[in-house]
Amino acid sequence: MSAVSDASAGDQLEARTVTITRADLVAYAGASGDLNPIHWNERVAVEVGLPGVIAHGMFTMSLAARYVADLAGDPTAVVAFSTRFTRPVVVPDDDTGATLELGAKVTDVADDGTRTVGVTAMHEGKGVLGKAVATVRPR
């Protein structure tokens, strides 16, 4: 039994903190094929008006979806995920990286056991994913 399949509506699930470094962005750029330089080149990022190199929105969403899959104990359990990208995650050129605080709360349990999970992703105290919702279905 996983944390999600035991949970009732209103239950807060175990939070997780992840860090994102420049090296992580380069690895994600290669794996995803999204080579937009704002995700790895400070000069280009600043030229287009950003405070610095920012994480791919899809990378942040991927970390959030993986977090929910881990909570479910099954990588195929997340059958839907939707989000708005509300703020960029600026990733500094250092060895520490940016911190992302992930949280999840079950908001609904359907008759077939499917859970609706509201997901939060905070960076420096502000939400970077808006209205993030995962649908988790037990196999």
Next chain:
Amino acid sequence: MPLDASFAGRSWPAETYEVSLEKVREFAAAIGADDPVHHDRDAARAAGHPDVVAPTTFPVVFTWPATRRVVDDPALGLDFARVVHRDQSIEVTRPLYAGDVVTSVVVVDEIRDLAGNDVITFRVDVTDADGAAVLTTRATLVGRAEPGGEQA
């Protein structure tokens, strides 16, 4: 600049993509997904899967290039340098596995104007080699108005 409204409701022919063991491993490693079912064929089969399991967000590997073909069509009138990715969703019909040969059809769901900014939603319907549904993604992009430029 307003987008060409005639793009709304149009769809673009299918593009084929073959999901491979190594790409699944690479993507899973990049997002820190260390569950063996993403990396080890035997572990995936022991868990009841036909092959390694692609992470939930893996389809961006092929849905984004398929979408980009439409985004970059000069006739649409979207300046990619001013584009912000606002919303993203994925709905999974069945898990995606290494060995799947999938086709993606891009559809422009909606085009609208929001205070002078162009808002466009792309849907990508992904089916397997048998024509069965695998997943659907939706991405909403906003083309920001040029500062001081024309307002729709």
